[in-house]
Amino acid sequence: MHFNDGLAQLAPLSIAIPIVVACVMLSIGQRAPRVVVDTVAVAGATTVVGLDAALFAGSGGRVINWVANWLPGGGHPVGIVLVVDRIGAGVALLAAILMLLALIYSARYFESADAHFQCLMLLFLAGMNGFALTGDLFDMFVFFELMGAAAYALTGFKVEDRSALQGALNFGIVNSLGAYITLMGIGLMYARTSQLGLAQIGANLDHQRPNALIVVAFIFIMTGWLVKAAAVPFHFWLDDAHAAAPTPVCVLFSGVMVELGLYGVLRVYWTSFAGVIPASDMRRAFIVLGAVTALVGSVMCLAQRHLKRLLAFSTIAHMGLFMCAAGTMDASGTTGAAVYVAGHAGAKCALFLLAGMVLNRYGSVDEAALHGKARDARVPATLFAIASLALAGLPPFATGLGKAIGEDALSADGYWFGPVLFVAVSAMTGGAALRAGGRIFLGLGPRPRQTEDSAAEEETPETTQRFGRRSASLVGPIIALIAGCLALGLAPSSIHAIGGGATRLIDHAGYLAETLRHAHPTVAHDPTAIDWTTTGVVLGLVSALLAVGVAATGWYAEAVRRRLRSVLAPFQRGLSGMRALHSGHVGDYVAWLMVGVVVLGALVGLPLR
Amino acid sequence: MSYYGYFVAGAIMLTGAVGIARSRNLVHAVVCLSVSQAGTYVLLLSIGYQRHAAAPVFGSTIKPSTKVVDPVVQALCLTDIVVSATVTALLLALSLQIAKHHGTTDPDELSALRG
Numbered sequence: 068m069h070f071n072d073g074l075a076q077l078a079p080l081s082i083a084i085p086i087v088v089a090c091v092m093l094s095i096g097q098r099a100p101r102v103v104v105d106t107v108a109v110a111g112a113t114t115v116v117g118l119d120a121a122l123f124a125g126s127g128g129r130v131i132n133w134v135a136n137w138l139p140g141g142g143h144p145v146g147i148v149l150v151v152d153r154i155g156a157g158v159a160l161l162a163a164i165l166m167l168l169a170l171i172y173s174a175r176y177f178e179s180a181d182a183h184f185q186c187l188m189l190l191f192l193a194g195m196n197g198f199a200l201t202g203d204l205f206d207m208f209v210f211f212e213l214m215g216a217a218a219y220a221l222t223g224f225k226v227e228d229r230s231a232l233q234g235a236l237n238f239g240i241v242n243s244l245g246a247y248i249t250l251m252g253i254g255l256m257y258a259r260t261s262q263l264g265l266a267q268i269g270a271n272l273d274h275q276r277p278n279a280l281i282v283v284a285f286i287f288i289m290t291g292w293l294v295k296a297a298a299v300p301f302h303f304w305l306d307d308a309h310a311a312a313p314t315p316v317c318v319l320f321s322g323v324m325v326e327l328g329l330y331g332v333l334r335v336y337w338t339s340f341a342g343v344i345p346a347s348d349m350r351r352a353f354i355v356l357g358a359v360t361a362l363v364g365s366v367m368c369l370a371q372r373h374l375k376r377l378l379a380f381s382t383i384a385h386m387g388l389f390m391c392a393a394g395t396m397d398a399s400g401t402t403g404a405a406v407y408v409a410g411h412a413g414a415k416c417a418l419f420l421l422a423g424m425v426l427n428r429y430g431s432v433d434e435a436a437l438h439g440k441a442r443d444a445r446v447p448a449t450l451f452a453i454a455s456l457a458l459a460g461l462p463p464f465a466t467g468l469g470k471a472i473g474e475d476a477l478s479a480d481g482y483w484f485g486p487v488l489f490v491a492v493s494a495m496t497g498g499a500a501l502r503a504g505g506r507i508f509l510g511l512g513p514r515p516r517q518t519e520d521s522a523a524e525e526e527t528p529e530t531t532q533r534f535g536r537r538s539a540s541l542v543g544p545i546i547a548l549i550a551g552c553l554a555l556g557l558a559p560s561s562i563h564a565i566g567g568g569a570t571r572l573i574d575h576a577g578y579l580a581e582t583l584r585h586a587h588p589t590v591a592h593d594p595t596a597i598d599w600t601t602t603g604v605v606l607g608l609v610s611a612l613l614a615v616g617v618a619a620t621g622w623y624a625e626a627v628r629r630r631l632r633s634v635l636a637p638f639q640r641g642l643s644g645m646r647a648l649h650s651g652h653v654g655d656y657v658a659w660l661m662v663g664v665v666v667l668g669a670l671v672g673l674p675l676r
Numbered sequence: 677m678s679y680y681g682y683f684v685a686g687a688i689m690l691t692g693a694v695g696i697a698r699s700r701n702l703v704h705a706v707v708c709l710s711v712s713q714a715g716t717y718v719l720l721l722s723i724g725y726q727r728h729a730a731a732p733v734f735g736s737t738i739k740p741s742t743k744v745v746d747p748v749v750q751a752l753c754l755t756d757i758v759v760s761a762t763v764t765a766l767l768l769a770l771s772l773q774i775a776k777h778h779g780t781t782d783p784d785e786l787s788a789l790r791g
Contacts, residue, residue, distance in 0.1 A: 216762050
């Protein structure tokens with residue numbers, strides 16, 4: 068018996084501790100000085116980092132905790148289980164690390180005397196940890212909603228900011244509706260199998276024919292997770308929420324919360340449904356959705372001038388790439404997606420924190436309004452350039468490695484367009500970030516004309532005071548994020564751990580055997596040779612070069628664009644059509660969500676007939 | 677076994693979603709979200725329902741051998757209600773703030789966010 072041993076006891080603690088610390092802070096927040104509140108919050112997050120790191124290091128097999136020793140069968144008909152494997156522990160660890168850095172960054176952010184911000188952040192962390200570590204479908208829904216409620220409140224934290232309020236409301240309504248559709252799916256699954264545990268459902272469904280009820284339940288469950296994962300056409304809330312949320316919150320949204328949606332999809336599919344819905348069927352759905360998401364995200368990213376919204380669309384584009392990589396439904400593709408997620412968190416979160424610094428210093432995040440304003444800021448400029456190139460997949464950053472593994476996996480499965488898509492999307496998103504950075508920090512190219520739509524967008528300051536130029540609590544987390552992204556890419560041996568984790572994530576039979584029958588874990592063998600390949604390095608360099616090209620086109624091609632106006636007109640019209648779809652109108656978003664459910668149903672369900 | 681409850685649940689869920697899509701008032705939209713969620717209550721309860729079965733509270737009149745409806749879905753439903761109370765309160769508070777700062781609660785007139 069290897070469940071409920073020493074290590075397994077850490078799993079519930081990593082969910083309980085942030086909740087307890089949040090309650091403590093709520094009670095002392097009124098009286099304690101600000102520095103005490105920040106210290107307690109950072110200490111709480113540090114503890115969770117330690118717990119998750121121990122789980123990550125120790126979860127070579129699966130760490131299983133039947134909470135309070137309520138085992139199914141042993142006199143109790145029901146029991147709640149936490150099942151920690153390396154990908155689950157890894158995502159939880161990523162969430163805890165980003166939370167720690169965001170809390171350090173925001174230590175001087177909000178002047179309010181009470182501890183509401185830190186409190187919500189820790190509850191948010193508890194929700195993310197619970198979602199990543201649980202082995203129970205209904206618990207996934209509960210933690211999804213805990214994470215959601217904290218996230219809506221954090222988005223609208225600046226209650227005097229008009230766009231933050233609208234963003235939070237759109238986010239809240241669209242995500243909640245997605246979650247309720249998921250709950251319907253969970254209900255249907257319970258009606259079918261009388262089980263709520265992922266493993267129990269999996270055991271019940273194995274070797275069945277995929278009938279209509281199973282497929283409908285599956286689609287419904289996927290809907291909530293895909294709303295979180297920002298797959299087109301469920302993605303509309305993301306750019307609104309990211310553009311409006313306080314910067315430290317954006318770090319958690321972009322770096323890990325959205326990725327948790329994809330984790331939920333993979334976890335539920337591989338554990339519960341892999342025996343009944345064939346992987347080839349999922350592969351088709353994943354790659355279609357992923358490719359469309361990547362294209363829409365990167366085109367919209369290029370069209371933005373609001374820095375945070377630009378980064379938000381780049382997150383959508385990268386989610387599409389992660390979905391394509393994981394959509395190969397094999398160990399190497401899943402490994403690629405996991406490495407890419409870790410590297411992307413480093414690069415993207417660094418860019419968000421830099422955007423926050425710019426906002427603090429110059430009171431705007433509009434790249435046109437800021438043209439050449441930040442020429443004196445050398446350190447942020449350098450960091451911005453490095454992080455943008457890392458986002459474009461420049462070797463030896465971990466983004467480049469994840470991209471290379473994903474490209475290999477896709478072309479090995481016969482998707483020739485995989486590498487093309489990856490290079491194009493990396494170049495467009497990295498190039499858009501470089502273009503904005505070059506304009507803001509170096510004043511490159513002519514000053515873009517102010518248009519009504521960007522001029523109308525006013526920005527509420529997130530902070531009441533301007534920070535010192537090289538405040539360590541601001542620059543420190545940014546350097547840590549970039550260094551982490553670099554270190555992960557330079558040490559492929561440490562990535563073998565992730566590769567082993569990916570093998571286990573997609574190991575349906577092993578999960579069931581260990582969780583339900585307490586079988587001994589099978590020895591995890593290294594699935595793929597994970598290292599830089601020549602092709603990977605070359606494609607990484609190509610996409611970084613193309614990104615510079617994209618940026619330079621943005622800086623200097625205004626005159627060319629004017630001359631080619633007649634040729635470009637149809638594209639312009641298409642682009643403005645696509646921009647008009649992102650209307651900020653919650654009713655439109657809900658209508659698209661319903662369309663998405665139907666499309667998903669058609670993608671997964673029709674080929675099974 | 678009757679499918680009636682399932683159809684009612686689906687219809688309520690869809691009604692709520694259409695309500696949000698066509699809403700001209702944010703408070704109305706948040707209430708429509710609650711309507712959608714009521715669909716999940718009906719679904720969960722109809723899954724656990726049995727004809728002529730008692731409530732799952734064992735005591736002097738209801739022995740453990742008596743036929744009762746499924747208590748698990750009732751527990752799920754209760755959790756769901758707690759979740760919805762939180763989310764609805766939060767969204768209504770946001771609507772209130774929007775009314776204060778935007779001067780309108782019509783989603784068609786909110787203009788702070790454009791693609």
